[in-house]
Amino acid sequence: MAKSSADDDELRRACEAAIEGTKQQIVMSIRVAKSRGVWGKSGKLGRQMAKPRVLALSVKSKGQRKKAFLRVMKYSSGGVLEPAKMYKLKHLSKVEVITNDPSGCTFTLGFDNLRSQSVAPPQWTMRNTDDRNRILVCLLNICKDVLVRLPKVVGIDIVEMALWAKDNTPAVTAPKSTEDGEPVPEAVTERDMKVTVEKELVSQAEEEDMEALLGTYVMGIGEAEAFSERLKRELQALEAANVHAILESEPLVDEVLHGLEAATNIVDDMDEWLGIFNIKLRHMREDIESIEIRNNKLEMQSVNNKALIEELDKVIERLRVPSEYAASLTGGSFDEADMLQNIEACEWLAKALRGLEVPNLDPIYANMRAVKEKRAELEKLKATFVRRASDFLRNYFASLVDFMVSDKSYFSQRGQLKRPDHADLRYKCRTYARLLQHLKGLDKNCLGPLRKAYCSSLNLLLRREAREFANELRASTKVSRNPTVWLEGSTGSSQNANTDTSAVSDAYAKMLTIFIPLLVDESSFFAHFMCFEVPALAPPGAAGNDSKNRSSNDDGNDDDDLGIMDIDDTDKKTGKNSPDLTALNESLQDLLDGIQEDFYAVVDWAYKIDPLRCISMHGITERYLSGQKADAAGFVRLLLGDLESRVSMQFSRFVDEACHQIERNERNVRQMGVLPYIPRFAALATRMEQYIQGQSRDLVDQAYTKFVSIMFVTLEKIAQQDPKYADILLLENYAAFQNSLYDLANVVPTLAKFYHQASEAYEQACTRHISMIIxxxxxxxxxxxxxxxxxxxxITPEEIPFQLGLSKMELRKMIKSSLSGVDKSIAAMYKKLQKNLASEELLPSLWDKCKKEFLDKYESFVQLVAKVYPSENVPGVTEMRALLANM
Structure with a gap:
């Protein structure tokens, strides 16, 4: 078997060298392969991602405490181990062997302080299971010894680990202590460990208990059937014991059954009694329900009867006609003392009619016979009252006006101008203003005849007042009449032109001052009084710029105070396009029609006295017209517009007659000197400017344009009659035009334009006349x-002396004949200029122009001679200038 890397001393020393200076001791070091691969379905580890690493377990002593670490070492590019990562074993919470690895050599270590990281923990793969078990056992031993707790182990049997540890018996020696009792860190190696793993994993008592239990049931394979038989016998014995116990308890069971049967009988009896009670209760509930229904119906009937009685009382009260109101509506008096009662009756009638309409009356009642009869009765009352009130008001208006017309003290008389005063008339009418409003609410159609009756009656009064006032105004104005021949050449007219005729325009202004505010007030009063739903016609006392001249007996702001809506409120609710606006203008036409004839008579009278006063009257009319609002009394604006047109027409007539007088000069025999209409136009323009007074600028400018155009055209025609003296006539008249209008041209732009036109024509005529003399x-x-x-x-200048008639000899002859006795020729030129000139004051300037023009022409001649005949001598320009200067 190959030697494990855990026993490689060189590897341990390399690890100790890598952590030198950290005061940590290496307990174990082993080579591993690090990967983050996932085991696939084939169960093979992704080896392509594996990296060689060394895992080293180290401890560090600090007083009585010890700290354990897991270090990960990696190889540098030079093959030297260096620390890569360090984990504290106190955070080790889980040891999991990867089950997908068939070899069982791969495991992961879970640390609780790394749970928040999203990166999967690395997987450590050992060369064989012995190396895996070796490092895991060492890891668990250190955790139990140093940290006094074990991490969770997943994927491997703890018993298997204990058996493997028992077979390999690794031991750990405890750290030595010095004589002082302080622990001395020693190299704790796996070989020196004396504590067995099984002691560490399973205690001695637990091991003895397990051995006793296993010893009880340890059998060979051949004893399985005997063991099974034994278990069956034990089971049968237990069942027999249970059956015996049940049989012994039979008396008790019988007693319980008897008790259950008795309880069942009692329950059946109770169920029967409950059924009987349920039937009785059901019958009782039905009886109670029937009683409640009858009671509810009786209560509802009582409530409905009470509500019906209240509703019928209301309907009866609504249908009842108070006797006092019925008497007022059918036969009451319209005297001023009874008007309050009549108004109350009107208000009640209007309210009663509205109360019988569907929105205010429940539709259920609308078709009731009593309601229909009462509605018919109220309609009859309304028709009767409206007819009676209309008849009374028509007669009342006529009687008021007849009374005033029959009294001459109301009108202007000889020697006394009287301002019309309608204060008493309006006061008497105002008594019935609210009556008219109620009549409009009751029957809007009744207002038409009333409006016509009022207009017809008041029109007689207004026309009589205007006629008497105009007649006395003309009779009391003393002024001499100006002649209408302003621009004709007759003698004596200029003396009368200076007559003061300001009284004429003052009389016209007085006529407007008195009657325009009166007409506006009458229009406004009529609109309010007759309940037109239109904007207010004019604020009281604001009908013109001269309203401040009213007499002290004027009723002022109270004239139109009818308690009706103010102008601003009316504007917002009705507007200028109200359908009543057309009807109002038609009524105002009836109210004021015919009064314009008296204004026209004053205009015509003023024109006959002094046509130029049309300018002043036009300005006065413009001022009053601009003082009226656009939506003011329609007829008053029309009247002012007609007056303005009448004044303009009369003034145009004067302008046409004056232009005709100018054209008559064309037919005279021979005109010499300044034509008479030139200075007369200057006097006329001066007086016209005095009459303008800041108004009627366009009217006068149009007259100027027409006058001057005719004057210039006539002048040109007269000049053409005698071409020999045409330029003299033109320059004298154009000069006279400039001289006479110099001051006015500086302030009147229209005359300044014609002034410059005359100046140009004057210069042209001077040039032509001087050239002719030279x-x-x-x-x-x-x-x-x-x-x-x-x-x-x-041709070139050098060739000119060789042309026929232009030789040097011809030049000398010409100079001798023209310039010998030149002083006499210049003197003759002066005399000729003086001979035909009628305006002596023009001679000096014309003579200066003549000398300058002659010098310019002579200088050009000298330059030509010097260029064409360089060898010839002619008198110089300087010599000629000196000669002229001495003339």
Missing amino acids: YYQFERLFQFAKKIEDLMYT
């Missing part, structure tokens, strides 16, 4: 220069 005096000189310029496009 060519008239120096025609040969500049015609000669023109020929040279034309030829220079086709």
Whole structure:
């Protein structure tokens, strides 16, 4: 048999060298193969993963305590053993021999401090079972001796281990002690162990007991049948003894049976009695059930009768018509003292009608004859009351207005303008405002005729007030009438143009100040009073910028205080697209229609006195129109829009007539000097700007555009009638236009545009006229220069002196004839410029332009001569400039 590696001293010394310095002693060292392979179905170990290792068991003494370790050694690349891993044996919890290994040489060691790791424990494979048993026995001995406990052993019989240990009798010597009593660590080897394994694994007493037990039943193979017979005899003896015991207890059994039979009879009797009681109880339960059902029905009937009586009382109360309300609805008075009772009757009637409708009344009652009859009775009451109230209100509105119309003190009279005051009228109407609201709730269709009656009556009053006020307003306004011929060339009109006509526009403003707020208030009051579900028409007293001018007897904010919903609440609930908005505008048309004629009469009257006052009236109208909300009283906005159109139409009529007056100048015989409509337009524009006052800018700008366009076109036509003097007429008139409108052009953008247009036309006319004068005096000189310029496009300057009519001789003749006595020619040019000019103040600037233009042309001539005739001498530009400067 081969020698075990556990007896290899060289291996032990190599292990001791590897752990030198750790104060540990090697107890045993043995070579193993380490693997993590799993045994397959074939039962063969995965040898390809095996690695050579050395397992060494070591101990370390520390006082009276000892520690045991399991060290794993591996071979380095140089073949030297070195520590790889160390386990403390106090954590050894399990020793398991792998059963899948047929040889039984593979085992694993489980440590409790490694349970949390997911890596499987390594498998250790020995060369043979002797080596396996040897290391396992040594391991168990150390655990029992040093740690005083044994790990769990799995996969191997402990008896087999004990028998193997007994055959091999390994022993362990205890550590020696010194004289002082301290233990001295010695090399504890397997050979020196004197403690037997069987003593360690099985105690002496246990061994003696097992031997005695085994000695009792130890038999040879041939004694098996005798042993079986013996057991059978013992079994029969036991059964016979049991039967004998049972027979001996027979009297007791009989006594028990008699007792059971008596108990059975008693139970049968009890069962019979219980059956009788059960039948009686069942009959009693049925009787009780019947009594309870009758009681429940009686109780339910009582409750239902009580509820029915209460419900009938409610229905009767709902169907009852109080006598005082019936009297008010059918024949009561509508005097102011009785209105509170009428309102209460209306409220009760409306509530009673709503109470008989299905949502408020149980549908079960809706088809009852009493309910139907009561509903018909209430409908009849409603129709009667609505008819009576409508008739009364129609007559009441007419009587109020007739009373006011018949009293002349309500209207403007000669010498006295009276502001319309409807405070008393509204106060009297307000008494019936809540009545109208209830009438709308009872019968919405009844409001149509009432609204028409109110509009028809109040329209008479408003038209009478407006007519009387307008008539007295015109009669009391004293102002002289301006002529309508503003731009015609007649004399004397400019004197009347300065007449102050501000009273005209003031009268128009007063008409708007008095009546526009009144009409807006009337529209708002009408909408509230007649229960239109539309946004409020205007806050009280906010109908225009001039509302602060109201008289002290104005009723102010109380005019429209009907206790009806405020404007913001109404806006949220109805909105601008309410169907009542169309009906309101139609009613307002009936209410206010015809009153616009008196406003038109004031506009026409103002136009006849001073057409330019249309500008002021247009601005006043714009101011009032911008003060109205987009959803304000529809007719008032339409009225203001119509007035604005009327004023614009009258002003356009004035502009057209003035333009016609301008065009009439074209048909005059011969015009010289500044046309009369040029300065008159400046005066007209100045006055128009005074009337604008920050408003009507577009209206005036359009008039300016039309005026100036006609003026310029007419000027050009007049100038073309006499082409000889056309430029003189144009430059004089364009200059006059600029001079007269210089100040206004600086502040009016539209006039500034025409100012620049006139300036350009003036410069063009000046250039044409000056060129004509220069060519008239120096025609040969500049015609000669023109020929040279034309030829220079086709031939070189050196060839020009050889052309026909352009020789040096011709040049000298031309210079002699043109420049000899040049001072006289320049003087003649000045006289010609002065001769036909009507505006003497233009002469200095025109003469300066003429001298500059002549010098520019002469300088060009000198340059041409120097280029074409370099050897010829002509008077220089400097000499000519000095000559002109002295003229």
